[in-house]
Amino acid sequence: xxxxxxxxxxxxxxxxxxxxxxxxxxxxxxxxxxxxxxxxxxxxxxxxxxxxxxxxxxxxxxxxxxxxxxxxxxxxxxxxxxxxxxxxxxxxxxxxxxxxxxxxxxxxxxxxxxxxxxxxxxxxxxxxxxxxxxxxxxxxxxxxxxxxxxxxxxxxxxxxxxxxxxxxxxxxxxxxxxxxxxxxxxxxxxxxxxxxxxxxxxxxxxxxxxxxxxxxxxxxxxxxxxxxxxxxxxxxxxxxxxxxxxxxxxxxxxxxxxxxxxxxxxxxxxxxxxxxxxxxxxxxxxxxxxxxxxxxxxxxxxxxxxxxxxxxxxxxxxxxxxxxxxxxxxxxxxxxxxxxxx
Numbered sequence: 001x002x003x004x005x006x007x008x009x010x011x012x013x014x015x016x017x018x019x020x021x022x023x024x025x026x027x028x029x030x031x032x033x034x035x036x037x038x039x040x041x042x043x044x045x046x047x048x049x050x051x052x053x054x055x056x057x058x059x060x061x062x063x064x065x066x067x068x069x070x071x072x073x074x075x076x077x078x079x080x081x082x083x084x085x086x087x088x089x090x091x092x093x094x095x096x097x098x099x100x101x102x103x104x105x106x107x108x109x110x111x112x113x114x115x116x117x118x119x120x121x122x123x124x125x126x127x128x129x130x131x132x133x134x135x136x137x138x139x140x141x142x143x144x145x146x147x148x149x150x151x152x153x154x155x156x157x158x159x160x161x162x163x164x165x166x167x168x169x170x171x172x173x174x175x176x177x178x179x180x181x182x183x184x185x186x187x188x189x190x191x192x193x194x195x196x197x198x199x200x201x202x203x204x205x206x207x208x209x210x211x212x213x214x215x216x217x218x219x220x221x222x223x224x225x226x227x228x229x230x231x232x233x234x235x236x237x238x239x240x241x242x243x244x245x246x247x248x249x250x251x252x253x254x255x256x257x258x259x260x261x262x263x264x265x266x267x268x269x270x271x272x273x274x275x276x277x278x279x280x281x282x283x284x285x286x287x288x289x290x291x292x293x294x295x296x297x298x299x300x301x302x303x304x305x306x307x308x309x310x311x312x313x314x315x316x317x318x319x320x321x322x323x324x325x326x327x328x329x330x331x332x333x334x335x336x337x338x339x340x341x342x
Contacts, residue, residue, distance in 0.1 A: 071258035078226040102227040112220040119213035147187035154180035
């Protein structure tokens with residue numbers, strides 16, 4: 001009875017092991033088949049990779065960025081509260097146009113008013129000297145003319161009395177002549193003195209005061225003008241970095257203006273092997289990455305003589321000027337591919 005039980009147990013164990021072996025074999029077969037199927041499906045659906053076209057033999061290709069040749073990033077010398085913005089992005093402006101204004105504080109306004117009043121007073125002092133001199137000169141001229149006439153009359157009288165009158169009368173006539181001559185000399189001296197202009201010392205002092213007042217007005221006006229930003233060139237407003245109510249710092253870039261009629265490209269990855277193959281005046285083709293359908297032509301304007309380190313690579317900067325009007329979709333800073341034709 002016990003041997004029978006043992007036999008059955010052994011048979012059951014053997015059957016269990018056989019079942020495990022068969023199951024494992026089936027699983028391995030299924031996995032292998034799946035891999036083959038996946039490989040087959042992957043091979044049937046894979047898209048062939050396109051090989052990019054290479055530049056013509058001997059040509060050099062570099063990357064660069066577009067930028068206007070002429071542009072200005074403008075800031076005010078003084079800081080303050082932005083109270084008025086007079087332009088918007090995309091607007092055309094001329095040199096001298098006001099772009100924005102900062103608040104002018106009361107102290108600056110008071111100083112300007114005081115300086116202008118002092119200038120007015122100093123100018124009046126110079127004018128008074130000039131006007132008074134002109135009046136004095138005219139009066140001296142009249143006095144001189146009268147003195148000449150009086151002297152002439154006294155000479156005639158003395159000459160007449162010399163033959164016709166007593167010694168007393170003649171002496172009186174001679175005395176009158178001497179007095180007339182003295183007055184004539186005094187009138188002549190004053191007239192000649194005034195012909196040289198106002199009193200030199202008084203005029204010098206008045207003009208020095210006026211010069212000082214002019215300097216004070218210029219300084220006060222500059223302090224006010226520093227709170228107004230004006231265009232330094234004709235161009236297009238590309239960026240306004242302020243809003244009414246903002247507090248602007250001295251030297252902060254507030255407005256950027258550019259002349260969009262002329263553009264250039266600066267390369268950024270022209271290596272030492274490639275740079276020796278290009279030359280100033282060489283024709284290049286330029287294609288923006290964002291506008292592959294747009295091809296532009298340019299000319300090498302300059303090539304840097306000193307290398308730069310860019311991520312461990314030795315590179316040289318070349319500047320290319322575009323020789324045509326660019327597509328209106330082109331934007332400052334766009335990346336372009338530059339092909340230096342052989």
